[in-house]
Amino acid sequence: MKVLAISGSARRNSTNTAMLEAIRQVAAPRFDIRVFHGIAELPVFSPDLEGEATPRIVRDFMGAIDASDGLIVSSPEYVRTIPGGLKNAIDWLVSAEVIxxxxxxxxxxxxxxxxxxxxxxIVMSTVTSNFNGEIFLRFPLMKETPEAIRQIVGRAENRSRVDTFLKEFSEFCQSVRADSLGQS
Structure with missing residues (x-):
């Protein structure tokens, strides 16, 4: 299963990005998880840049999503809501309907x-018909270093939680795929 993991943080040493990288390491080689690090590089969404005018970095981002079986999104909270960079990325995705x-x-x-x-x-359930709010993984990692996060996520009990999360997500992706093939 190919998964694209998107961190909503533009920070180089982001806790959410480090957690996604640790999940990727725990999951390998059973799951092919790629962590997207380019939220900060995406230009501000504008309808004037849709279609042929879509910047290469945005087309590459959309292509990575299109090539994936599913997405894991992890984000910090900024002023009690979604960071602007993640919201901007979602706007680009809705524009192209890849999500x-x-x-x-x-x-x-x-x-x-x-x-x-x-x-x-709310946003995810609005932009995709296949958002599953029941499959959720949470670790209290705030203020930890990326190395500490790798160690915490790598502990046996946490590896088990990651395995369960990914198994449930894989089954969900398979059921979505089966449903879409049945409707074709």
């Missing part, structure tokens, strides 16, 4: 951030 039927689940790297998560759940 419309894509299976999406959330992961979160903090013990807080529930307001952002509530908003992100």
């Amino acid at each position: 419309v039927n894509k299976p999406v689940v959330l992961a979160h790297a903090s013990h807080r951030g529930d307001d952002m998560l509530a908003t992100l759940r």
